[in-house]
Amino acid sequence: MRNRTVPQPAMSFEYIMWMFTRISGLALLFLGAVSLVMAFVMGARELLDMPTLARWTFFPNPNHVVNSKIPDVTQGWANAYWQIMQIVIAFFGISHGLNGLRVIIEDYIGNTIWQPMLRGLIFLVWLFFTIMAVFVILAS
Amino acid sequence: MEIKVKILRFNPETDKRPHYQTFRVEAEPTDRVLDLLEKIKGYQDGSLAFRRSCAHGICGSDAMRINGMNRLACKTLVKDLSKGTITVEPLLGLSLIKDLIVDMDPFFEHYESVMPYLVNDEPPPLKERLQSPEERERFDDTTKCILCAACTTSCPSFWSNGRYVGPAAIVNAHRFIFDSRDRAGAERLRILSDQFGVYRCHTIFNCTLACPREIQITKAIGEIKRAIATGSLD
Incomplete structure (x- = not known):
């Protein structure tokens, strides 16, 4: 069977967001795993309850891990590497989640007059949470 | 009884x-x-x-x-x-x-929108457009569709928005997109990458369960998503 190819359709917004959902989902799993493993490498041994593990995984930030009894928590977590890491996790998490909300809403409303209005609202919510997340991460 | x-x-x-x-x-x-x-x-x-x-x-x-x-x-x-x-x-x-x-009209309008017919403007050969058994096998599953609408009307995405083309239309697009004799695959992929095309499928699998011909519908939709992403029809 010979290889058959066709020119790919021009990238539609739906295609780009569908691809982004997959990439961001995988990226969140990978980044979360890195954060969790690094928490253990840095000496986290206590308070292994679910909320703490979730904080180590998705909020690698001295504000969140200070009660985990990691020795020298501010030296371990409060540096540019973890700040960038957390900004990336926050960006993927907020975008992935709000895009999911957009898809669910548009499943129901289609492209009526509500579509641009709700898309705009979701974009504003996305912008607000992203700016807030970056502010909190850099200020902590 | x-x-x-x-x-x-x-x-x-x-x-x-x-x-x-x-x-x-x-x-x-x-x-x-x-x-x-x-x-x-x-x-x-x-x-x-x-x-x-x-x-x-x-x-x-x-x-x-x-x-x-x-x-x-x-x-x-x-x-x-x-x-x-x-x-x-x-x-x-x-x-x-x-x-x-x-009323089956909306169902058949979606079916017609994906060009469910062979498109080939090349001059026909003397006998027939030949196809190997392997090339025929590629789209065998989706040839079984009888357009009963059991799949489309079991799909929650279609229930919530009737403008979604629905699984049956996608299955029939698949039947021609992966046919080695057809030349309109790119056009059909363009139609299906629209807002109401394949991306309204959230892999709920109701269609696959409902199909009386046991067509692997969700798999076919996945193959079209992959074809849109890669341009490959293998």
Whole structure:
């Protein structure tokens, strides 16, 4: 069977967001795993309850891990590497989640007059949470 | 044995909303639900409206909800249903015309929108457009579609928004996109990458469960998503 190819359709917004959902989902799993493993490498041994593990995984930030009894928590977590890491996790998490909300809403409303209005609202919510997340991460 | 058949009835000339009516029918375990409907229409209530044609699972006319699942009445045996009352309702997601008959026009409009026919402007060869068994095998599964609408009307994405082309249209696009003789694959992929194309499929798998021809519909939709992403039709 010979290889058959066709020119790919021009990238539609739906295609780009569908691809982004997959990439961001995988990226969140990978980044979360890195954060969790690094928490253990840095000496986290206590308070292994679910909320703490979730904080180590998705909020690698001295504000969140200070009660985990990691020795020298501010030296371990409060540096540019973890700040960038957390900004990336926050960006993927907020975008992935709000895009999911957009898809669910548009499943129901289609492209009526509500579509641009709700898309705009979701974009504003996305912008607000992203700016807030970056502010909190850099200020902590 | 006597069976109770509970049917959702609707007469647009007299009813404001659909209501259930229960009939008692003598039936054998090997009878089909279509036989029960024929008995009711023939001997108890001639006003009962439903579609049927070949009665052998090929024409796709008599898809309906039987005990909550989309099935063909002519392929569903009484003995395969749970004992007690058999509930028969029209398909969901399409507007009701009368009793078990729904308006299939939106379904066929979506079907037509994906160009479900061979497109090839190249000069025809002397005999025929040859195809290897492997090339034919590539789209064999999706050739089995009988356009009964059981898949599309079982899809929650279609229920929530009737502008979604639906699984049946995508299956029929797949049948030609992956046909080595066809030349309009790119055009069909462009149509299906639209807002109401394949990306409204959230892999719920209702379509695959509902298909009376056992077509792997969600898999076919996944193959089209991959073709859009890669441009490869292998």
